[in-house]
Amino acid sequence: MPRRQFISGENACFNAAQVLSEQVYTYKQFDSVTDKNIWGSNTTQSVLKQSTVLPFQHGVSASAFIKAESLISLIPQLYKLSQDKTGVVIHVVAENPNSSAADFSHIMSARESVPVILCSSSVQEAYDLAIVAQAVAIKYNTPVLHFYDGKRISHQHVTIDLVDDQVLSQLLSQQELDQYKQHELEQVASSYLQYKQQQQPEQEDKQDVYQSISEVMVQFATLTGHHYLPMEYTGHVEAEKVVIAMGAGASVVEKVVVDTLVSNKDAKIGLVKIRVYRPWSSADLLNTLPRATVKRVTVLEPSSVFTHLWNPLFLDVTAALQVAEFDHVDISSGRYGVEGTDLKYGQVFALFDALAKPTVDVDYNIANLNLLYPAQGTPSSLKEGLYVVGDLSQFGDISQSNVHATFDNGFYHVRFGSASSFVSDKIYKGKYVIIGEPSEAAVKAVSELDVDGTVIFSGAEAIKDLESYLSNPLKRAIATSGAKVVYVDNVKDVFTVGINSLLSKAKALTVPSGWSQLADQESSAGQASASAAGSAAKTESTLPVETPYLKMLDQVFQDRLQVANAVNSASVWSRDELNPSASAPEYGYGKILNQIQERARFIDEVETLVKKNLVSQVVYKALSQWLLAVKSSKADVKTINKAAETVVEAVTHVPAAEYVAKNKHLLFNKSNWLIGSDAWAYDLGQSGIHHVISQGENVNMLIVDTLPYSSELEREQRKKDIGLYAMNFGTAYVASVAVYSSYTGVLHALMEADAYNGPSIVLAYLPQEPNSAAVNPLYTMKETKVSVDNGSWPLYRWNPTLEAEGKEAFSLDSQRIKKDLEKFLERENHFSQIVAQHPDISQVLDVTKRHQELKRKAREDFAKLLSGMGAANGPPLTVLFGSDNGNAEGVAKKIANRAKSRGLQVKFMAMDDYESVEELANETNLAIVISTAGQGELPSNSRDLWKALNSLNAGDVNFSELNYAIFAMGDSHYWPRPEDAGFYNRPGKIIDAKLENLGANRLVPIGLGDDQDADGFETALGLWQPEFWKALGVKDVGAEDDEPKLTDDQMKINSNYLRGTIAEDLLDESTGAIGEINGKLLKFHGSYGQDDRDIREERKKMGLEKAFSFMIRVRMPGGVSTPAQWLMMDELADSHANGAIKMTTRQAFQLHGILKKNLRSTLRNINHSLLSTLAACGDVNRNIMITPVTEIPEVHPQVQDFGMKLMEHLAPKTTAYHEIWLADKQIAGNAVQDFEPIYGPTYLPRKFKIVIAVPPNNDVDIFAHDLGYIAIVDANKKVIGYNVTIGGGMGMTHGNKKTYPRPANLVGYVPAELAVLCGEAVMTTQRDFGDRTNRKHARFKYTIDTHGLDFIVNEIETRMGTKFQPAAEYNFTDNADRYGWTKGVDDKWHFCMFIENGKIKDWPDFQPKTGLRELAKWHKGEFRLSPNQHLVIADVPEADLEKTKAHLAKYKMDNLSFTGLRLNAMACVALPTCGLAMAESERYLPTLVGLLEGAIEAAGLKDDAITIRMTGCPNGCARPYVAEIAFVGKAPNTYNVYLGGGHKGERLNKLYKESLKEEEILAEINPIIKRYALEREVGEPFGDFVIRAGYVKKTITGMDFHENII
């Protein structure tokens, strides 16, 4: 007997944590259950004063209990724990103190910082998963976050099964603990080890971890009988409407689904419960869903943060379904917990009702649902709950009773009696309240009673003098409630005798009339309460449920289930040697037959009764209808049992029908099962099985087969196949299922078997390790997978009913192994008969084969297309590439094209698109072009083929006919340390060596392309290629080496003024992406295609398209928008994007995560608000930046006005934008020729960026842009003209010295009236002299360095028609934003707030998105985006000043108390959306700044402004090269560090150290900070100091950026 205890969810978790930890940190004092853990060492509880840091120690197994609101501040530590692979468990109560519902917002905020997140949906589950969490943490060295709902689980009391220490130590042994500790200590000892661990491919880790959790769950199940899956489906096997949920809310849905299916088995509804939320497995989700039938999915999530339209779980689910191309599935989001509203039982019905409507809302606030769709309501069994005020200990030990108590609103909501009345939902309108103490909570409880409720008192004080015992509010509440008031002196018996019995001995108390005038309305209350209590007294029937299959039978059939033979673990898992006859099929069959005969006699008797017409009309009608149903071949169980209920009601107390009443159990249809083992298969022809099948009675058999079939030997020695044997009879239902392969498949089969009117056999697989007495869950799981996959345990169903309906009786559920199944079936003698009877079966079995054929044909067609429609007749050549950023692919493409033009038959594709290594051996000639990723890793599209190749040993496959050549691409200086030299071109080298080792013939020595060579990789390619052609014998074949290249200019010309075929591409629903050329053109329209790189690998492994979406950038000079425009962006962020607004480094709005189908409507809405995205990206003048808050307030309107005019003047004039996005048809296109007066049809060679600075602020970074204007202001505060700078730019390529950032040159002054003309002259000079052949060299900075500054200036002056005047005096002080309040003109005020990295979204503890939206509803001024990604609330009228301040304070948006370092930090977007990112940026810089702040504060530099910037790649979007400290991503977690930029943005920095990781960065920078504090001169900025102190040399021009590196 398991130990049982009545306990709350949180205490249960604490109990589990204590016995499995040495140290437990808690936020409050828990009652300790022990001072020793299962390994016999001490376990200690420490209550933390604050939970901002958890003091975990290395080498100590630990867990912690924290409140959800502490989680956010722990995020940095969580990252660290993950990185260090510290095996600790953090239990989190997911609650919001202001809400009675759960709230997952905090957990969701931290979801990316912990590798494993588990969620529990009941108290028992919370206890069990707390154990699983601890086991996973220790076994796999990973932190685990385990969370559960606040009210419903944490504060809920039920009786649960506890697991004995001895069992726990089987789950988590001393040895495993020791290994973990050893690992932990090694972690401390070896930082090198940490690096190695970080280098492991993260995605592989995620997969492994998910698998590991599943394995621990299986192991746990075997030891305890408590089964959990990471994701679990409950519901109809062909469900169309499915809810996906986590936590206690999922249990409410589960209850509704189960109850609905009991009353209507055809209700096509279901639930997927998520237990393992991280790592997220899209593959598992897709497998768990009833994918063939599901049409509508709703994702439920409790969140108080209702500004996020799309909750995280919803996004995870949506992404999974979209990528899997479940386009036919409507996905909606259901939010509860909003404003404290809980998820109620009735609301789930309303939700399913809503999902049945023809059109589905995408977003539900669940609380509103029952207004829109009247809910079916809560069934009476759930209403009849009991409130208890006071301690539950007043009832003594109730652990043996079925009691379920939730503490909410100061009192307990108690359900008891039948387990079926339990739902993870508090009681609304309870029937009874037991008042153990007359507290304030008692007033609440009474006022929540239903109209006919009963108030129950007990105890001496109450009976002595109720008048003085109760407070006035309680008296009033009782009187106004109309409840009956009683006294009982045996209240503690309530859970044993039932409420009815208790009340039968109760003494009624009179409520004095003075308590309330409603006091005389109580009279009718008693009756209802008495009858209502009836059902609560039901006791739960218990069944032996030792195996997963038995549990499922119990779950599916509940009261209807009748297992006829002896069932216990011995008889199912092995033969019951002690009592073999009791477990034999004949034994159970005899019992069932007896019942069948008994029922047949009963039916005869009823028939006689009806015929004799001896009963009343009511009884006659009821009996006749039951007879009709029971004799009809079409009636289902539900109809029969419903008719049976009517009969029971009708015949009670009818003497003539006494026989019926006495035998009423025979009225109901049962689900009769015989449970057996595979031993029944021996000697089939003589067995009980033969007997059962041949008799044709309605008996179901579940046969659990424990023999492993994966090995050839076992298959050869296998016993007779019961399934095929039964199928031969043609009259038996047969199913072959495996619970660890398809849970829903098992459910489906059980239901079909039950519904089938005849013998049914369900063969259930549960393989056990041979020669092992103990159950090995890992073995079971693996063996199931292998056996199902290789076809030795096929999953199928044979349903003769379908055959009678003219449908195919045989259906195959193990889709991927059809071919193997065919072989398997062919081996059996009977298969030919089946095929003969059902010729279509062979077609079914051939689907995979046909798919493969089609795939092969498509590949061949593609290859033909590349080789000139099959015209080539030269030798074959297969060109494969491995390429992450397209360079190697481009080279491979060139080689393929050149080969074609030499007459070779060419196949060309990515390595991983190639069929198989075996096929590779059949090729004649093979060329592989492969680049190098990270630290010598293979590019992502080549890893699978390499894995397969690398697994071969010489001789496994004959490669002797294959000739091969490899061209590798890398950078010999990318990893400069000598010990890292092996990373250089490693992928190419290992493939080259492997192919040689396998016996293939090397055509030419490997080519090693090196970025360091004079022409980069082209140098080596130029040498390698002729040798390659020579080896192929086509060197001298006259051929054009390159097909005419489609240059970017040609692309622009062909595009018909930026139209391309974008409009057509948008209509293509077969992909979420857009074609390559259209993708380039789309940039001119302000949008980039992106994909979520966080999940790229996972999708690829699933064979799915990348998670494509689009970024949209809004062009808005000076970053100025109106409140109405802000509201529009806010709305679009929620409705069309990922819920956040990104303010860019160039004062533009960006929205991310927009799906292709929403692109057009998003742009339309943006345009409706009078903003535009045209020319926000692309080879044109982009958004113009302008100082948003000028020191002289009067200057801003003047520079803003200039910026607007300049933008208008330089904007593209094509009508394509309007046509594609705004109009419904082509308005110009081919009919009207567009005209670009400034750009012409080829636009600019590259992007062009303009800024306007107003001294003393250089916030726009004037020297980092192609063209800059420095406003010159006279004494009258008038902008009289501008100093002009040209040729600044940031981007470069690692390792390519021909690319470099460049500070702009100051070339002179122009009067204000010439400023627009000057802009045109500068831009057209670049248009005409920029390099149009090499995009890497096409920016204006290179044009100037190529042609010389004088030449360019002269050209500009010629175009302007005047010379530049000498530059006017100006002075910059810094390049930061002007934070805080400043006064503008006309008594208006501006406030510049700090928004970290420009991200506007709501966090649980900081909600700027909501705050700004609310502000925009009444703010009369402007919103101005700052150049450093912050936000200015501009032009606040004096009258609104206090109101605005109060509003900012309310949302904490007025907080500027950050370090100078953080206030001056800026990062680009980088991962996961930027396709060029090599490392994290925006997601990591805040952490790094946090780490540096320690040194900053210790050095007393808290308020000193030091410019610090980070980008994910050298492209430089956050202008890193003018920062005083810069980090530029080089590889995951690895950055080049630059120092010495000018504090005013006037000087470039210089490379200080290459390829540093976090610890190295801290080790390098912290001492410099310390020295700076001690040694700086007065007013000396950090950037100047590091040069003076000799850390780096000063950079003068762009061309010496790469020189003089120390």
Ligand code: SF4
């Ligand atoms: S700097 Fe690089 S990683 Fe960052 S956003 Fe720009 S292109 Fe992407």
